[in-house]
Amino acid sequence: MIASLRRRFPGVRIIGFSYDPMESTIYCRDNSHLDAVYLMPYPRAGARALMERLESILEKEKIDFIIPCLDSEIMNYIELQGVLAHRGIKMMLPGKAAFLRRRKDALSLLCHRIDIPTPKTRMAHDAVELARFAEQIGYPIYVKGIYYEAHLAATEAELYAAFKDIAEMWGLPVMVQEMVVGEEYDVVGLGDGRGGIIGSCSIRKMLRTSAGKGFAGVVVADTRIDDLARRFIRALRWAGPFELELIKAPGQRHLVFEMNPRFPAWVDFPSQLGCNLPACLLEWLMETEQTPLAPCEPGRMFIRHCVDVLGDIADLAELASTGERTGSSLFNFSRRL
Structure with a gap:
């Protein structure tokens, strides 16, 4: 998305909000480069923690627009839309409803109401219930997290293993979906x-x-x-x-x-x-x-084409320790070559 924005607006200042200092985009120096980077609290911390972090960033940065990029963070931004608009920050977001x-747990109901077919899907809060739904739909079956990740399970043992992995990583509920x-x-x-x-x-x-x-x-x-x-x-x-x-x-x-x-x-x-x-x-x-x-x-x-992005351990260390990298010296490793 950064490259798309710079293709139309080459001089735009783009600030990256990251949850991990090891995100590769942070270190890009081509048309996907960022002008500043700030580490953010994980979405599960909630809208209040997000707003507190944004308040500290707004003391240093003039932000006009925010474009969320991850499913798990969007609800927090929806909750803050009015507060941020009052601060002069615009977003283009759907309503909460x-x-x-x-969402994956409601999609089948929506599709049924507008006569659009969708694979059979069931949500569960424990592995036993999930296994019962899987038997009803029939193996092989996809086991999915409500936000991310999917595993194909051909047996009940594989379903239990997938449930454990997804629940530990993304929480409950976990869903099973018909394989088409x-x-x-x-x-x-x-x-x-x-x-x-x-x-x-x-x-x-x-x-x-x-x-x-x-x-x-x-x-x-x-x-x-x-x-x-x-x-x-x-x-x-x-x-x-x-x-x-x-x-x-x-x-x-x-x-x-x-x-x-x-x-x-x-x-x-x-x-x-x-x-x-x-x-x-x-x-x-x-x-x-x-x-x-x-x-x-x-x-x-x-x-899709993968490349190695070069960086400097000093940049990673500063980002990890301070939670930010800003200014014209941002990731100046290329100038030291």
């Missing part, structure tokens, strides 16, 4: 808060990681996917970024199995095709004239 209606075999699709977009979509791009996943994340994708033009996305966003009157994850088994309709309330990792791909959704979001927050979004041409593809 809309955010909760698309088919092609997977993603839609990234920006909702206007009135039921419309400002812009979007649809892809078919070509490569996936072991966790099911898209590692390569190709743009598709499918009116059925477009119609499904419009109906979904209209039902929620969604404001802000979103990612819809779909799957289509042969001879069946597209099923929605997840809606993420933020831009996905591959959002810079459509930006390079002229569909710069992060820049569009910033223009909306700035209340300036919207730059037209180009349609994404079917057949254009991306493949």
